[in-house]
Amino acid sequence: MILRESGLEFDFSDAINGFKFDETDKYSENYHGLSHCMKAVDFIIELENDYLLVEVKDFHDPGQYKESKSFKNLRNNLKTKFRDTLLYRFAEDQLDKPVRYLCLMTLEDALNSRLMKELKIIVPEGIASTRWKHPLAKSCIVANIDRWNKNFPKWKVRRL
Amino acid sequence: MITKIIFNKFTAFDQLEVDCSPSVNIFIGKNGTGKTHILKTIYAACDIIKSKKNFAQKITDVFLPSKGYTGRLVKRSNGSGYGTVEVFRKIKKNEEIKIRLSISNHLKSYEKATVSGSIKRWLESPLESVYIPVKEMLSNAPGFRSLYNSRQIAFDETYADIIDRALLPSLKGPTDKDRRKILKILQDEIEGKISIDSEEFFLRNKQGKMEFSLLAEGFRKLGLLWILVHNGSLLNGSVLFWDEPEANLNPQLLKTIAKILLELQRMGVQIFIATHDYVLLKELHLQALKSDEILFHSLFINDQMEEIEIKNTHNYLEIHPNSIDDAYADLIDGEISKSMGDLGQ
Numbered sequence: 125m126i127l128r129e130s131g132l133e134f135d136f137s138d139a140i141n142g143f144k145f146d147e148t149d150k151y152s153e154n155y156h157g158l159s160h161c162m163k164a165v166d167f168i169i170e171l172e173n174d175y176l177l178v179e180v181k182d183f184h185d186p187g188q189y190k191e192s193k194s195f196k197n198l199r200n201n202l203k204t205k206f207r208d209t210l211l212y213r214f215a216e217d218q219l220d221k222p223v224r225y226l227c228l229m230t231l232e233d234a235l236n237s238r239l240m241k242e243l244k245i246i247v248p249e250g251i252a253s254t255r256w257k258h259p260l261a262k263s264c265i266v267a268n269i270d271r272w273n274k275n276f277p278k279w280k281v282r283r284l
Numbered sequence: 285m286i287t288k289i290i291f292n293k294f295t296a297f298d299q300l301e302v303d304c305s306p307s308v309n310i311f312i313g314k315n316g317t318g319k320t321h322i323l324k325t326i327y328a329a330c331d332i333i334k335s336k337k338n339f340a341q342k343i344t345d346v347f348l349p350s351k352g353y354t355g356r357l358v359k360r361s362n363g364s365g366y367g368t369v370e371v372f373r374k375i376k377k378n379e380e381i382k383i384r385l386s387i388s389n390h391l392k393s394y395e396k397a398t399v400s401g402s403i404k405r406w407l408e409s410p411l412e413s414v415y416i417p418v419k420e421m422l423s424n425a426p427g428f429r430s431l432y433n434s435r436q437i438a439f440d441e442t443y444a445d446i447i448d449r450a451l452l453p454s455l456k457g458p459t460d461k462d463r464r465k466i467l468k469i470l471q472d473e474i475e476g477k478i479s480i481d482s483e484e485f486f487l488r489n490k491q492g493k494m495e496f497s498l499l500a501e502g503f504r505k506l507g508l509l510w511i512l513v514h515n516g517s518l519l520n521g522s523v524l525f526w527d528e529p530e531a532n533l534n535p536q537l538l539k540t541i542a543k544i545l546l547e548l549q550r551m552g553v554q555i556f557i558a559t560h561d562y563v564l565l566k567e568l569h570l571q572a573l574k575s576d577e578i579l580f581h582s583l584f585i586n587d588q589m590e591e592i593e594i595k596n597t598h599n600y601l602e603i604h605p606n607s608i609d610d611a612y613a614d615l616i617d618g619e620i621s622k623s624m625g626d627l628g629q
Contacts, residue, residue, distance in 0.1 A: 171627070174627065224624070224627070232601070232606075232609050232612075233609045233610070233612035233613040233615075233616055234562050234566070234608075234609055234612040236612070236616060237612045237615050237616055237619075240616065240619055249623070263623040263624050264623070265619070265620055265623060265624065266616075267616060267620065270613070271613060271616050271617065271620070274617065275617060275620045275621070275624070275628065275629070276627075276628030276629065277628070277629055278628050278629060279628050
């Protein structure tokens with residue numbers, strides 16, 4: 125399954141299905157259509173036992189800077205994208221497997237480490253309340269291209 | 285201003301050439317890649333201009349090889365061998381001179397080492413230099429100098445030197461605008477000024493007079509900088525060497541340290557720092573103006589040759605390898621493995 129975003133190409137080699145979730149083309153079968161009220165992650169990938177929600181930001185692309193002026197904005201934006209996508213999938217009745225949130229951010233490791241720590245708290249990752257039966261996100265990961273390729277050899281990414 | 289240094293079979297280095305920025309030079313690299321060796325060698329070459337010591341003697345005193353055998357500074361190899369160091373310095377717009385030290389590995393005393401190059405010009409052209417070692421020394425100052433001079437103690441000479449520099453009396457005349465600005469930044473942070481009373485350092489502020497041994501170590505470090513700027517050891521044209529400024533400092537204070545280093549550099553001080561600290565590195569990058577010529581030097585061991593190499597860049601994001609950021613990469617790998625198991629592998 126090959127998918128492209130922000131000048132990056134992903135190959136999810138073990139995916140059952142995968143598509144661009146924030147599709148803006150009206151005539152595409154995966155047209156999102158609610159961008160006026162809901163944010164969206166870039167891709168949804170279906171694996172045998174999991175869904176991956178994937179958000180990509182390549183900060184080499186100048187356009188991406190404007191969208192996330194500060195660390196806090198970036199972090200909150202990532203949270204909202206995840207939550208809105210989850211709600212959209214709930215309404216689609218497509219939450220039959222655990223969801224894992226993967227953010228590919230082309231930042232240095234020190235910043236990604238902090239971003240991951242904060243995102244895990246605000247998403248939040250895992251069973252966050254004793255009242256919960258399921259986590260919203262089973263995993264919440266932030267990695268740059270090097271870390272991504274090292275840890276996910278089945279989902280290789282490369283710059284186009 | 286120091287422009288370049290070339291090592292050949294000296295201490296940890298087989299062959300290494302370091303081009304220096306006239307402004308700020310930051311050395312990063314894992315332990316054992318020779319950051320401190322570079323700082324100490326250049327410092328020895330700078331210090332002899334004022335102390336008039338023999339270059340080989342000064343190098344021996346700052347490295348403190350076992351039994352004082354100068355030959356032990358030559359990189360270890362089988363049989364006989366020589367080690368050399370060449371330090372290059374620009375003394376006028378169009379005049380670059382060098383000083384060269386050559387040591388045989390059999391050498392016991394520094395006296396038989398060969399110092400060559402433009403020695404006379406080197407020593408004639410004045411230069412102030414300061415080396416701040418990792419361990420804080422001012423709180424140990426009382427009596428240290430006389431102990432150091434009379435006994436064999438296992439402190440390399442950078443420790444005695446920094447106390448000497450700090451004990452220098454103030455410069456004559458009014459303090460210039462640039463130095464006043466830096467002193468003000470420091471005073472705001474330590475909320476006072478430093479005074480010296482028979483080799484003992486005190487912080488004077490609203491609460492009274494506090495001896496250095498009772499101060500937090502971060503304040504002692506900022507206090508030391510205050511003294512060095514105040515007494516003119518750090519002036520336009522001086523060279524500052526600082527090994528691990530982050531040692532024993534709260535990361536919050538590193539913002540101030542970065543600010544002061546950049547101000548010193550703008551005033552005309554050439555700076556050499558060795559660091560393991562992400563916050564210091566990042567603060568210097570964030571606070572630097574386009575006109576500040578910060579040069580990041582990354583020291584690393586070449587996997588094939590198993591020798592130390594160096595790469596430098598003005599661009600923070602292009603530091604490679606970046607031993608400091610790599611530590612965070614390991615943390616990220618750990619988090620991913622914990623959270624994802626073997627998914628994607």
